[in-house]
Amino acid sequence: MSDSTAFRASRRQALKLFSAPLLPLGGAALLTACGGGGSGGGFPIVGGAVTPAPAPVPGAAPAPAPAPAAANYVSATFTGMAAPTLATPAAMATTTVGSMLKIAYDDGSATDFKLAYQPFFVTGDLVPDGKGGTVLAGGYVDAYNQPIVDASVAGKERQFFSDSPDGTSLLALANPTVGGLKGKAVFAVVQFEYTTRDQAGNSTYGTLPSPIAVLTLDQDPTTGKLSLVKYHNVDMSSAHGLWITCGASLSPWNTHLSSEEYEPDAYTAATNTMFRAYSRNVFGSETVANPYHYGHLPEITVNPDGTGSVKKHYCMGRISHELIQVMPDMRTAIMGDDYTNGGFFMFVADKAKDLSAGTLYAARYDAGYSIDPAAAATKMSWIKLGHATSAEIEKLANTLKATDILDVVYAVQNGTADATPLTPVTPVDSSYTLMYCDGKANWVRVKAGMDKAAAFLETHRYANLKGASMAFTKMEGTTVNIKDKVAYSALQNIQDSMVSGGKGWTAGTNIALPKKLTAGGVMAHNLVGGLKDSDGAAIDSEWVPAQTRALIVGEDITADALGNTSNPDKIGNPDNLKFSEKMRTLFIGEDSSSHVNNFLWAYNVDTKALARVMSIPAGGESTGLHAVDELNGWTYIMSNFQHAGDWGSIHGKVQATLDPLVRANYKDRFGSAVGYLTADPVQPSLGTKKA
Secondary structure, eight states: OOHHHHHHHHHHHHHTTOSSOOOOOTTOOBOOOBSSOOOSSSOOOOSSSOOOOOOOOTTOOOOOOOOOOEEEEEEEEEEOOOOOOTTSHHHHTSOBOOOEEEEEETTSOEEEEEEEEEEEEETTOEEEOSSSSEEETTBOBOTTSOBOEEOSSTTOOEEOBOSOEEEEEEEOOSSOOOOSOSSEEEEEEEEEOOOOBOTTSOBOTTSSOOOEEEEEEEEOTTTOOEEEEEEEEOOOGGGTOOOOOOOOEEOTTSOEEOOOOSOOOTTTGGGOHHHHHHHHHHHSSTTOOOGGGSSSEEEEEEOTTSOEEEEEESSSOSSOEEEEEEOTTSSEEEEEEEEEEEOOEEEEEEETTEEEEEEEEEEEEOSOOOOOTTSOOEEEEEEEEEEEEHHHHHHHHHHOOHHHHEEEEEOEETTEEOOSSSOOOOOSSTTOEEEEETTEEEEEEEOTTOHHHHHHHSHHHHHHHTTOOOOEEEEEEEEEETTTTEEEEEESOBOGGGBTTSTTOOGGGSOOBSSOBTTOEEEEEEEESSOBOTTSOBOSOSOEEEEEEEEEEOOBOSOOSSOOSBOTTSOOSEEEEEEETTTTEEEEEEOOSSOSSOEEEEEETTTOOEEEEEEOOTTOEEEEEEEEEEETTEEEEEEEEEOTTOOOGGGTTTHHHHHHHHHHHTGGGTOOEEEEEEESSSOOOSSEEEO
């Protein structure tokens, strides 16, 4: 046979050494296993040292082969890669993976895998629709499921497609009905946050309704490789379209929990050009969209045939939803708030696996909040904002105007909204409360009988009125370490309203850092039960954050030779977070204005080792993170990226070199990839290995 045929046969033989499939990553190399004797062919020996077999006795029957000893998974260790430089500009202009994963077993053996990246598609590709035709990956449709066309350049009219795929969930169903597969059907739900620009170069941020797609994937039973066989757009008309869907998570009951961030201000929506353009693109009219329909949490349910449906929850607070994490009780959810003057929010559902009714809380911190990992944790308490059902809040959203709920007076100095801690213009009477929302000073009071509407439709303002610590700047992804009962939150930036004297800062929040940290960090929250809320009532949950401390932070630096303004060997502007229970690893994706290339990191919470796993194309953002410990016996790390080549001032030293490369790789900067990390010959498994 040919060399390549022999190699494939050897790979098939190597797979039989494992009792459960490992991580299927096409194209990378399996390295020689550690802890045992060499096999001569570079494949792993899994049972320790090799003992020579005794010489055969003449005439005797062959001795039966000994039963292979089981070797159980012990740990996973990532070995990081160096950040790419202009010495290899091609590596800076694409997804680059030079990391390794070592799986160790309790017999002393270990197997090393060289990792790689495998995309399902680049947005703008025509992909199978499961009906014998094709559909545009990341394509935009309106409320009537008709394509939204980019007509900005005459003669080049085409359907808009996203350059910003984000939250992704990988899941399996017990009874899939998709036919024509060679292996098992698994599904991925992928949402598309926005698209950066039209063909003429005009910004289109926030002007298009975010699509969400269900991908049917064929899982190879031998290698675990995933292949796209069907792409289905979920009909969003019942949810009024979706607004800027960012991070996402998989619920404990196997649904995709989406997000709508940067909720439009209902008091200024009528004159907001971005919101009016959104309304026009969704409904064909600039005045139809209702701002109170956006800023909520959509939930996607996948059907066995690879389709999906949406249900938008209106009772979880109208905030800048980023990435929710539901706890193992299937009732308690903590929520990031990607906002300046944002808060830390919690929702406790009335029933398990049902987010359609529950109680909303906002955190208030004691003094002493610190971002020093060596500092003591800061205690917090929880302010009850209200209890509601989704149906009753949706009804309020349908019927109320902003001026029905609150009186709001914007402080003005020199003809513009005040964004400094200076005392703004005082309103007519003392019944108003001063607060900062998105860095701008507001004087606010609730109208009689409107507390529930204010709590769930004007959540930022109402939480301010109730005394919550509304000081955070871009609190992004959240995730949970179940074994240790610790949750993690990403602070993309630590500045402005978190810093004494900064934009939008007030002393009453108890968050008063001495200086900013642009590079941001990850905070850890201890989770407990038996707590009471601000009214003295018991909080019905054993998974309530009680204290916060800094886990890991970045480091601001003077710009280096590439232009990085935060240390490239530390995290910079963390965004997506996902925790792997079995790997004891926190995965961190960056949305950085301080790293020339953003990175995906693996941080072991026991050893404190930080490893750079992947580099994203320059100007792009690491998104779509989902760590899956086990899916039909396989382990996956899902990862996407956004807006490659979205150049900023930080890219001044590299843009001229990298721009033509990025354009060639990603459809003239209009395309971005959706995919996962892979490794040959199989996708690693965190299970049992046989000798």
